[in-house]
Amino acid sequence: MTAASQPLPLSLNVSTPLIGTVRVPGDKSISHRALMLGALAVGESVIEGLLEGEDVLATAAAMRAMGASAERTGDGLWRVNGVGVGGLLQPQTALDMGNSGTSTRLLMGLVASHAITATFTGDASLSKRPMGRVIDPLSLMGARFEASPGGRLPLTMAGLCPAVPLRYVLPVASAQVKSAVLLASLNAPGVTMVIEKTPTRDHSERMLTGFGAQVTVEDAPEGRIISIRGEAELKPQAIIVPGDPSSAAFPMVAALIVPGSDVLIENVGVNPTRAGLIQALRMMGASIELLNEREVGGEPVADLRVRASALSGIEVPPEIAPSMIDEYPILFVAAALAGGTTVARGLGELRVKESDRITVMAEGLRACGVRVEELEDGLVVHGTGGERRAGGATVASHLDHRIAMSFAVLGLAAHRPVIVDDARPIATSFPSFVPLMESLGAESR
Numbered sequence: 001m002t003a004a005s006q007p008l009p010l011s012l013n014v015s016t017p018l019i020g021t022v023r024v025p026g027d028k029s030i031s032h033r034a035l036m037l038g039a040l041a042v043g044e045s046v047i048e049g050l051l052e053g054e055d056v057l058a059t060a061a062a063m064r065a066m067g068a069s070a071e072r073t074g075d076g077l078w079r080v081n082g083v084g085v086g087g088l089l090q091p092q093t094a095l096d097m098g099n100s101g102t103s104t105r106l107l108m109g110l111v112a113s114h115a116i117t118a119t120f121t122g123d124a125s126l127s128k129r130p131m132g133r134v135i136d137p138l139s140l141m142g143a144r145f146e147a148s149p150g151g152r153l154p155l156t157m158a159g160l161c162p163a164v165p166l167r168y169v170l171p172v173a174s175a176q177v178k179s180a181v182l183l184a185s186l187n188a189p190g191v192t193m194v195i196e197k198t199p200t201r202d203h204s205e206r207m208l209t210g211f212g213a214q215v216t217v218e219d220a221p222e223g224r225i226i227s228i229r230g231e232a233e234l235k236p237q238a239i240i241v242p243g244d245p246s247s248a249a250f251p252m253v254a255a256l257i258v259p260g261s262d263v264l265i266e267n268v269g270v271n272p273t274r275a276g277l278i279q280a281l282r283m284m285g286a287s288i289e290l291l292n293e294r295e296v297g298g299e300p301v302a303d304l305r306v307r308a309s310a311l312s313g314i315e316v317p318p319e320i321a322p323s324m325i326d327e328y329p330i331l332f333v334a335a336a337l338a339g340g341t342t343v344a345r346g347l348g349e350l351r352v353k354e355s356d357r358i359t360v361m362a363e364g365l366r367a368c369g370v371r372v373e374e375l376e377d378g379l380v381v382h383g384t385g386g387e388r389r390a391g392g393a394t395v396a397s398h399l400d401h402r403i404a405m406s407f408a409v410l411g412l413a414a415h416r417p418v419i420v421d422d423a424r425p426i427a428t429s430f431p432s433f434v435p436l437m438e439s440l441g442a443e444s445r
């Protein structure tokens with residue numbers, strides 16, 4: 001974290017409905033990929049709407065450290081001058097990935113098929129997260145690793161140029177692992193195949209196609225098979241990044257739980273591989289309208305009109321988990337205000353995010369007076385049917401932006417303040433979160 005060096009407590013409250021029209025910043029997943037593919041194309045790519053959060057800035061810095069240029073120009077656009085597939089240079093110092101799992105795992109994929117050695121470091125949260133899931137396939141492609149115990153950061157890796165093509169069945173539903181293999185394959189001869197049993201976000205496939213790589217996607221009995229032809233030549237692109245549905249999730253749930261609210265969130269990505277939260281909230285009775293549906297830069301986009309709604313607890317279908325994997329913390333907040341019980345399972349992956357999002361949400365909700373039961377792979381939340389929760393607690397964000405924003409939103413529907421102990425992690429993905437919530441009528445302290 002680069003901003004304040006002292007913890008920054010935050011609490012939100014509101015005494016009126018939330019009303020207004022807002023835009024959330026650019027999609028984090030698409031922003032990372034735009035910088036990386038731009039850096040591998042020959043010539044200048046131009047990116048509009050890039051998320052300027054700390055995670056994406058870590059990716060931009062790494063691309064510069066490996067020879068590409070990636071700069072914001074006066075017109076607010078980002079211009080990336082790429083070095084060509086196979087052209088990345090040896091970084092002179094360790095690549096500091098900050099808090100960002102996506103930067104780390106996707107960049108490991110890029111380094112894997114270049115004749116360079118790179119060291120990856122990260123903050124205390126990232127240094128606890130498993131990298132074995134990318135070390136395994138990238139080793140099969142020829143890269144060599146020296147990792148910290150448990151396959152963690154800091155780690156040093158040496159790539160192989162060209163890499164060995166691979167057929168890989170993903171052992172976990174992870175777009176980061178899928179993307180690491182696809183990016184490594186760009187500099188491997190022949191066809192690499194990744195097979196996923198459950199579809200995960202497909203931004204890499206879409207953008208690789210846009211940059212001119214030969215990618216095919218086939219739904220087969222064993223799962224979704226993504227095939228890519230290596231030794232690709234990427235052509236520079238003009239990319240428009242839509243608003244991040246994972247960021248839109250916070251004002252969306254806030255509008256649902258603050259009585260009388262009516263909020264329009266414009267220009268939100270609604271790619272089906274990311275839209276699980278809308279599906280789950282609608283099952284709970286949420287009023288969410290998709291207006292002006294359109295396609296922007298190869299991604300489906302819509303404006304979302306969200307009105308306060310009486311929510312009911314549901315069983316969240318486990319098969320939609322990959323399409324809302326980052327949205328469970330804020331879904332649990334909606335569940336806390338719903339009538340009846342919400343049960344969410346199949347969420348083992350939540351334990352290896354920026355924090356253990358099952359335990360951390362369970363502890364924080366309990367501290368705010370919500371009855372919850374923690375499962376090994378999920379959470380049961382007993383809602384109050386809209387009655388305001390006690391609040392009056394200080395909740396630890398554990399270096400996790402989504403935990404910090406979720407409890408800030410819960411504070412909007414609590415009797416007494418919910419204080420997030422440290423809001424600095426919010427800058428990793430949604431630097432304008434507090435001013436955006438204020439523009440809708442929330443007050444921050």
Ligand SMILES: O=C(O)C1=C[C@@H](OP(=O)(O)O)[C@@H](O)[C@H](O)C1
Nearest residue numbers: 029102173174175176177325326
């Ligand atoms: O590919 C991506 O951009 C991401 C994939 C997901 O992680 P996993 O692949 O680990 O599930 C998600 O949680 C993360 O925020 C972004």
Ligand SMILES: C=C(OP(=O)(O)O)C(=O)O
Nearest residue numbers: 099100101102103326353
């Ligand atoms: C899990 C997340 O990101 P990352 O894996 O890139 O740190 C997230 O943004 O919720």
